[in-house]
Amino acid sequence: MTETLLDVRNLSLYLDTPDGDVQILDDVSFTVERSTTVGMIGESGSGKSMTALAVLGLLPPRARVTGEIRFRGTDLLAMSRAELARLRGTGISMIFQEPMTALDPVFTIGQQISQVLRSHRRVTRREAREKTIEMLDAVGIPDPARRSGEYPHQLSGGMRQRAMIAMALIGEPELLIADEPTTAVDITIQAQLLDLLETLGRERGTSIMLISHDIGVVAELCRRVVVLYAGQVVEATTTDALLERPGHPYTSGLMWAVPRLGTRRQRLHAIRGRVPQPDQLPTGCRFRPRCDFAVPECAEPIALAPVGDGGPEHDVRCRRADELDLPGLVHDGAEATVENAPVVQGSGS
Amino acid sequence: MTTVSTAQAGTAPKPAPPLLEVDDLVVHFEGRRRQQPIRAVDGVSLGIGRGETLGLIGESGSGKSTIGRAVLGLLRPKAGAVRFEGEDPWTQPGRRRRELRRRMQVVFQDPHEALDPRMTVEQSVAEPLLMTGVRRPERLRRAADLLERVGLGDAHRYRRPHELSGGQKQRVNIARALASDPDLIVCDESVSALDVSIQAEILNLLVDLQDERGLSYLFISHDISVVAHLSHRVTVLYLGMVMESGAVGAVVDRPAHPYTRALLAAQPRALPSYLRTERREVLRGDIPSPAAPPSGCRFRTRCPFARDRCAQEIPAVRELEPGRTVACHFAEQL
Structure with missing residues (x-):
């Protein structure tokens, strides 16, 4: 019944530094099943964000990886840059803690979201615009037609985060990686965003990998949890089992x-x-x-x-x-x- | 002898004035030309007793940090007063004002920004003592004692900030705040930038220091669990106004204001699926801008219970039971 969407096997990552290679990830293995939610917990320096960047093929040039990252059965590490670029947005998307790192201040959010869609699908400007407004509506932005003409700085922190989620989901990816998506927003807005991710994941069948330092946030959204410590997976199980009897x-x-x-x-x-x-x-x-x-x-x-x-x-x-x-x-x-x-x-x- | 004791028994025990009183505080920030000023704090009153922690709970724009800054004298209130042992530092002559200010110290969120990168740990902690006329050997001895107390041994004395971890730097900031022998420490998001395992150490340290020295804390954080953990009493703020205040147990277990209820419901819970009860109610909408707050009750635009009256009349902060206040027209009916 379950089908493995993402299968990370024995992933190790080294960074080239002036003092020689430093190992950041060591033998990291985990899977994300289709239409499910997996949380990744760890403190600073645990390697959780590096894992996400590796999956997206967005590592810095001085990084060297070994192991396999299989997405729908294909090893991403063996893919060309062009193939990876095609996959990002339609296969795997990512949202970040700080939306301003992902949104361009000089384009309206509508332009940016349409652009993502048009780079992946053959749609007319008009269709892209309609889809964008639909998407903004789906992520709970009120008055989406007007808002799509606004620039990122005109939106509140919570609305920007919604706009980034819209941009990540417009290409209908099968996997959404969310790296601390609620860390920079207020608690009532965090509750809204977690609800939104839960609803979108369920309705669209999108798998979600949520990276967080907060075990409560992970428990709210995720069925399974992977715990990272100093670049290694130290525990992986269902959220219920982890909270009941951590190993x-x-x-x-x-x-x-x-x-x-x-x-x-x-x-x-x-x-x-x-x-x-x-x-x-x-x-x-x-x-x-x-x-x-x-x-x-x-x-x-x-x-x-x-x-x-x-x-x-x-x-x-x-x-x-x-x-x-x-x-x-x-x-x-x-x-x-x-x-x-x-x-x-x-x-x- | 007898007459004295009778006299004492006869007069009602006069409650000691709180260490710190904030009375109807108003702080405005001027906006750009022709714009309305931002009413960051709009009539907030609170008090902190000796040895007590008062927690300020609120989201962005609630005014919690602004209150902390006004207490420290870093901002001049537009109206109202901050009184330390009954005296308002702004109305005192310079010498007395500095003495009052010395007794209120602060630990900020970013442990790195608060330290001079060129100073050793020992210099940073001893620096506040320069103003007190204490001689150098005594200054260094006190700095060493304080560093020892916050868990930094001799090995750290001559290090500079860049050689320390975030948790160690925050220990230095706490030692530095303690160097002036304050009565009150304003903790403004003091543990928010730390990893959870380090955060636990600093919270334990703050509790111990308070118990040992009878310190008072004004504890400000966006994290309700952290505030509830450390505080004896809490005040819940929204857009510059008090929504509710009282003993932490009462407020957390029986929130009286719809906003407090919503905040607690929004708190993520580390519980397995089968212990999660009903779907929590999620507050709709964004926090309005403090430059253009809603009329009447400031929370009404997001309140699930709002009625016409809430738009017309600002609810007074009224006593619900002794030591417990709420600013909601309909608190009893909810």
């Missing part, structure tokens, strides 16, 4: 680091230390120096592998995944509170 100490730690409406001044679980620089990675598990559960064997390399009780859909990169019982955000069938959470070994403030 990796990093994932569980992240959940308990975030203040929630009920955490009132109680001690948050701070993950000690910081994300390692790509040229100063520890041997073995990359989370090891910050992990409360590390044992000497963790210095040995460790692969992403299925966990025992998680079923085939739960992969974790931790050698102690089967024996650890890490706290998730669900306790006795309800939201876990600090009181009923199993003790997370503390770390300094």
